[in-house]
Structure formats: C-alpha cells, structure tokens
Amino acid sequence: MDADTNDRLAMLLGQTGIGNHRAFADLYRMTSPRLFGVALRMLRRQDWAEEVLQDCFVSIWHHAADYAADKSAPLTWMTSIVRNRCLDRLRRNRPEITGEAFDVAVDQWEDESVNLVQSLSATEDAAALSRCLEILDRKQRQSIALAYFHGLTHAELASHLREPLGTVKTWIRRGLEKLRGCLEGES
C-alpha cells in the first residue's frame, strides 16, 4: 500500500471518529470495492457479502475512534473487521461443510497457492511475503491459502485435502512459524 493512500485513509478514519459524514462517505468510496471483493471471495454469495459490508461499515462508523494509526495500516484494520465478520457469517450458516458439493467448489482452488506467489510482487511487503511463501512446502502453502481466502476450518481443510486432522494442523502451525521466521529475517 503506498504511503499517500495510507495517510489519506488514516486521516479519513480520524475524521470519521469525530463524526464527519463527508469523510466517512469518502472512506466508503475509497475502500468499499476492496472490502467487497474480500467478502465476495470468502462468502461466494452476493447477498451475504452485501450484508456483511453493510454491518462492517456501520461498525467502522461507530468504532473509527478506536483505530490506532501506530498499530496497523488503516486498510489492514478495516480488512480484519470484514474478514472476521465473514468468518462469523460462514460458520453460522455452514457449521461444517464436507462432501461432494464442497469437493466440486474446491477443485478450483487447488492452484491458488501457486498463483498466489506469482500475483504478489506489487509492493515491498507483498514481495517479502511472496518470497517467504515460496520457501514453505506446497502443502503448507496450500493449507494457509485455503484457510485465508475461503475461511476453511482445520476440519474442512482435512476433509478437502484428504489428510488426517492432526497432519493438517501441523502443516498450518509449521507453515505459519516458518513464515514468521522468514518475514522477521526480511525486515
């Protein structure tokens, strides 16, 4: 994310925190396409994605004053709100998805972890993450991507990858540890 955009978003969030309607409208205009894309990808249903986006912006309106610029980038903060709301929504309606319909949907995701590495290079932090994802085992990378993009639980991942639950948990744990070690080395 470039510094100008970050500064502008942080300023808009600050203004939103003190009840500035115009700033909130600008914030919505600048960030809603990204956040809607994130929600659509996780939920795969337009009606749910619209509902989640709506709830999140109402929540951002009420909690913008809690945003702390020194702790995270504005868009990261907002994305986390959306991701968490999507996870709640998914797990409310889909306590556990397994079986045929799930396999079909998931076939398309197989190669995502490969594309992932290719598509990440636009910014410095993206390039670092991309380099670090490459040193993970394929299975580790794949499980992390599936969990992040589609909100799969350990059990759903195990069912999809046809591996024991314990194995999948270990891939995720080791993958994340390796990722942290690598990213800390990069910075």
Next chain:
Amino acid sequence: MIAGRYRRTDLRQRLASEYALGTLHGKARARFEALMKYDPALRQDVGRWEERLAPLTYGMRDIAPPMRVWNRISDRIGIGRRLQIRPEVRAYGWRMLAAFSTSVALMLTLYVGTRPAAEPPAATVAVLQSREGAAVMAVSWPPLKQVKDPAVRLKTVNAAAAPASGKSWELWVLPDGEGRGKPRSLGRVAAGKDQRIQLSALQVPLVAKAWGFAVSEEAADGSASGTPSMPFIFQGQCVKLQ
C-alpha cells in the same frame, strides 16, 4: 485474569497467528477474543499477524458494491442520503491494482450499462482469469427462465490473448450437483471477439446451476473426447449480480 497457559510465548504466537488466519473457531475463537480485550500485548501480536498476511488481499479483485449498500448504511447511521457517494465506475484509487480493475470495470459494465434492449440485464457473471490471475474474458447471462432463446454472452477483456498456432479454445460449463460437476462443452470460441453462444435445452439447466466456467486449449477442431485437455487455461467462478 489471564489464564496461565496463555502466558507461554509460543502458544500465544500460535493462537495469534491462527486467529489472524481464521482457523481458530468455535469456543476457542470466542475465548481468544475475550482474552485479547484484557491483554493488549496479545492484541498487538494479532495485529502484527494481520499485517503480515494483508498482502494476500492485494491480488484480489476489487468489486464495487451496488449503490443500495451505501443507501442502507447511511439510513442505518442516520446521515441521510444527501451525502451521495459519487457513482463513478472508477471510484477506487488503488493504482497498483490497475490490472485487476479491468475485471471490475467489466463487471460494472455488465451490471449497469450496455445491455441489449430486448434482453433482461445479466444476472450472473463469471470472469475467467489466466493462471497468472489476469482477466481474459467474461461470460454472463440473464435469468434463463425469462428469455425465449437462452444464450450466454462472452465478452473479451484482453483482446491480445489468443490460442497457440494450430490450436483452438473450447468453453466449458462447470455444473454443480448431479454428475459431480463434470465439465460440459459449450463449443469452441473465437479469441478476441465478443460473441453470443446459444444454449440447447440440455445446456440450460447446466448453466443455471453452474458454479464456474473454464476454457481449455484443444486441437483446431475442438476436443474429440468430450472432455477438456487439462489444465484449463482460464477459469472463473460464477457471481450472482441480482
């Protein structure tokens, strides 16, 4: 307030990372959220993980939400609709995502404009992307029950893409449900050209229940076996617009 086992650094790190990734769920997630409220350091660990993983969203497509979402938000927080956000197609400002914005602009075009008068607007769209994530073409169709001669429209996004010499492109529908989603051919498609593909009575229910579309590269006269040559060169999932 903080349970003893959560003091262990490695466990804290692990839970923070899995929370940010989304794999912590159910009671464990709720318990972790409660702990974060009383443990700012834990909240910071999560924040760092969210930052680490954030670039994963950079490659995602930006998709402008319909205006009704903004209308509902402004109604709910009571700021009135007089503060209309400008409804311009290119309202987003992420320069680095220029490549992805093609598909967004395209979806908006399908959604709000350029519809042939005789046909209801497209209700579903699948933006087909290359393996590198670049949008190449989009398949869209109106509610199939509302039209006399059902067809899908194929719109080119990247006119430069073309099949290898002596090869052709074949379009496949990826149906949901019965038949375990076995791809069914909709015939060969021309590269770099917008086209309309008529659907037979047998194809209509497949398209109506499709979860995605894909294009394979085949010999010049198409797939002889009735199954696509894998891997697909482009594919995309269906998104309902209405």
